[in-house]
Amino acid sequence: MTDPTSLQTALAQAEQLCRVRGVRLTALRRRVLELVLSSDTPQGAYAILDTLRLQDGRAGAPPTVYRALDFLLEQGLIHRLASCNVFIGCCQPTAHHSGQFLICRSCGKVAELDSQEVEKLIRKQAQKAGFRVESQMVEIAGYCQQCQKQP
Amino acid sequence: MTDPTSLQTALAQAEQLCRVRGVRLTALRRRVLELVLSSDTPQGAYAILDTLRLQDGRAGAPPTVYRALDFLLEQGLIHRLASCNVFIGCCQPTAHHSGQFLICRSCGKVAELDSQEVEKLIRKQAQKAGFRVESQMVEIAGYCQQCQKQP
């Protein structure tokens, strides 16, 4: 999400969501969300921390950013990619959904797949094995359309 | 994999596989594989390291175990669960396959799902989005059959 308009829209939507839920999107949390959303590629916690220190001049330590990230994860405003320890904005924050990610090995950009079909099939197959699914994590590595065209 | 017979079978199969491939399943690598396979629940690298030191009296440092784990991963003899930073033996080491795991939040045991259907559907949906899939990671958290019965 690079363009300023959709960034502002997403932030406004997040504020609305938090208001409705009765939770507080504080300045810090809002700023961390903004940093995650505005980056072209997913960011690690320490990269976010560095930005907070450099761009905002805020004296911060790891808990500062991890706590904000935890809040945003709980509210479904961001996702965490376990395979690379990075955080990415959620494309559909209103509907808590299971994460399905397409991670490009060349440019590092990540897209959400968000296929109901995949989610349902996984649930079905897991149930066949007697397993009760609570959460799904699908991380797909490969090459995005752009990068396939280039050498 | 708790029973000794299938452990021995799996180790023999691993040796056979490495022989065929012209790679060396050294004593250390074999021992690390044995530790991963014989555990009821997946093990972290440092837990494996501790066992090597305590049970084998081997003076080891992190690289000792990480290098062995890297080798075993490359050969498809074990998997890594990114969501919990642990390693687990592979149930089908002959066929390099994408990992699909059912992780029980109660007992910590992990089963492989290994559904071709799921893999194909993911591939299909990703292709629809113009994405070329190189590897898939599916980690499903929930409750296994045993733990659903108990309070």
Place this chain on the structure above:
DNA sequence: AGTGAAATGTTATATTATAACAAAACTGTA
């Protein structure tokens, strides 16, 4: 036995994440 390559040992350090407690800011109420 000798040589080059692969594996392991060893020390140090990078990266990611959390514990614990103090200080500040916010919320609701008298």
Place this chain on the structure above:
DNA sequence: TACAGTTTTGTTATAATATAACATTTCACT
């Protein structure tokens, strides 16, 4: 407004996971 309780943030320290770099040993092959 002032107070009390709660939530959030600041701060220090440390835990947990992973790798870099180079020395030493072991192995495979001649």
